[in-house]
Amino acid sequence: MSLAVRIIPCLDVRGGRVVKGINFKDIVDAGDPAEAAKRYDAEGADEICMLDIDASFEERSTTIETVKSIASQVFIPFTVGGGIKSLKDIDMLLKSGADKVSINTSAILNPKLIEEASKEYGAQCIVLAIDAKKDGEIWNVYTHGGKNKTDLNAIEWAKKGQDLGAGEILMTSMDKDGTKSGFDNNLYMELSNNLSIPVIASGGAGELSHLVDAVKLGKADALLAASIFHYEEISIKKVKNALRDEGFEVRL
Amino acid sequence: MRLGVIDYGASNIHSVARALQSLGSKVSIVDTPEKFKKIDKLVFPGQGSMGSCLNKLKETEMINPLLDAIKSKPFLGICLGLQILFNSSEESKEKGLGVINGCITKIKDINKENLKIPHMGWNNVKIEKKHELFSGIEDKQFFYFVHSFVAAKTEAFITTTNYGEDFVSSLATENIFATQFHPEKSGEIGLKFLENFINWKI
Numbered sequence: 001m002s003l004a005v006r007i008i009p010c011l012d013v014r015g016g017r018v019v020k021g022i023n024f025k026d027i028v029d030a031g032d033p034a035e036a037a038k039r040y041d042a043e044g045a046d047e048i049c050m051l052d053i054d055a056s057f058e059e060r061s062t063t064i065e066t067v068k069s070i071a072s073q074v075f076i077p078f079t080v081g082g083g084i085k086s087l088k089d090i091d092m093l094l095k096s097g098a099d100k101v102s103i104n105t106s107a108i109l110n111p112k113l114i115e116e117a118s119k120e121y122g123a124q125c126i127v128l129a130i131d132a133k134k135d136g137e138i139w140n141v142y143t144h145g146g147k148n149k150t151d152l153n154a155i156e157w158a159k160k161g162q163d164l165g166a167g168e169i170l171m172t173s174m175d176k177d178g179t180k181s182g183f184d185n186n187l188y189m190e191l192s193n194n195l196s197i198p199v200i201a202s203g204g205a206g207e208l209s210h211l212v213d214a215v216k217l218g219k220a221d222a223l224l225a226a227s228i229f230h231y232e233e234i235s236i237k238k239v240k241n242a243l244r245d246e247g248f249e250v251r252l
Numbered sequence: 253m254r255l256g257v258i259d260y261g262a263s264n265i266h267s268v269a270r271a272l273q274s275l276g277s278k279v280s281i282v283d284t285p286e287k288f289k290k291i292d293k294l295v296f297p298g299q300g301s302m303g304s305c306l307n308k309l310k311e312t313e314m315i316n317p318l319l320d321a322i323k324s325k326p327f328l329g330i331c332l333g334l335q336i337l338f339n340s341s342e343e344s345k346e347k348g349l350g351v352i353n354g355c356i357t358k359i360k361d362i363n364k365e366n367l368k369i370p371h372m373g374w375n376n377v378k379i380e381k382k383h384e385l386f387s388g389i390e391d392k393q394f395f396y397f398v399h400s401f402v403a404a405k406t407e408a409f410i411t412t413t414n415y416g417e418d419f420v421s422s423l424a425t426e427n428i429f430a431t432q433f434h435p436e437k438s439g440e441i442g443l444k445f446l447e448n449f450i451n452w453k454i
Binding site: 002004071073076168196198221 | 264266267270271273274299300365366368369370371372373374375394396398415436437438439442443
């Protein structure tokens with residue numbers, strides 16, 4: 001018996017409302033985060049992820065209210081990311097009801113944050129999020145929501161993150177994100193072969209077969225998607241049925 | 253009826269408290285020895301390592317009132333709250349509470365499946381013996397797990413789960429129930445389980 005492949009709908013949130021970017025741009029407003037989370041829970045989501053886009057200090061109180069609102073209504077694992085810079089930020093989010101935090105840019109600027117957070121709260125609640133784009137033969141890491149290129153190799157950075165104490169890697173392919181043309185399975189396979197912690201694949205889901213392939217070919221442990229679930233293009237149940245038909249364990 | 257949730261300063265107790273409150277329960281946070289007197293049932297939601305948990309319980313002088321409560325009140329231990337009931341753990345030099353005989357061991361990858369540790373995610377819970385806390389819950393349902401250590405054996409087992417090896421995913425003695433999984437994070441089925449605990453009469 002193995003663990004069920006996790007299906008994680010992601011709520012991109014700005015100012016307390018759900019939005020979804022296409023290639024990180026052109027954001028459309030569409031809904032209340034707690035209502036959306038409840039709907040996903042009822043549809044069989046295995047976890048809920050909330051990403052606070054453009055989270056800034058001024059908007060922190062809104063974020064905290066949204067986290068509390070979701071956590072008091074939905075009783076499955078709940079990850080929160082966006083603008084997390086310090087142990088204090090992490091502490092506040094965990095106390096507000098997040099089970100895990102996802103850290104992206106801040107981990108690159110200050111890798112010690114992953115190490116210290118993992119020691120303080122345990123590896124299981126620290127998700128290292130990476131935005132990667134293929135440049136030639138290698139995948140480079142980008143920061144600030146995909147705006148700035150770094151010199152980091154995405155596979156190497158994920159390995160470093162694991163060594164620092166991250167419990168999971170959430171890897172978004174910027175080449176694929178918003179394109180609905182399928183996941184970057186080579187990236188996930190490379191990652192899975194190099195890591196001993198779970199890999200969450202994100203970016204590119206458009207059809208049912210894309211999600212199945214990310215598990216089959218990319219060996220992803222979990223799949224994260226926003227727009228296909230948000231606009232009800234593909235239901236979580238359909239994804240799980242398709243995975244089950246291919247012989248993968250799912251929670252139905 | 254008043255439910256107490258133990259807070260020894262290290263565990264994320266809020267998700268358990270929220271889940272119980274969503275079921276209509278009155279929940280009190282128990283963080284001093286005195287507060288044990290005011291509660292009818294006790295939930296121990298552990299997280300982190302056993303050694304630091306025991307040290308924090310000692311610092312807050314809650315070991316003795318906790319042991320008294322475990323003897324006399326309906327008790328639900330979750331995750332580390334299950335492991336701490338045992339005599340000892342490979343994770344810690346500190347002795348456990350010794351309420352259940354046995355030792356907690358690191359998850360073993362018996363079939364060399366390159367298992368990822370911690371065991372994190374949704375896994376099947378096989379009901380081996382009937383128990384009130386599983387009433388209305390079908391066999392082999394998925395519950396949410398996050399842990400690296402397990403109780404491999406105890407006669408008190410109620411359910412088992414397989415990850416690398418078969419381990420005890422829940423156990424019970426008279427007034428004690430303990431789970432390795434997190435009912436507060438196991439969706440509808442987890443809430444049903446917690447509701448059964450709220451209604452549990454000994």
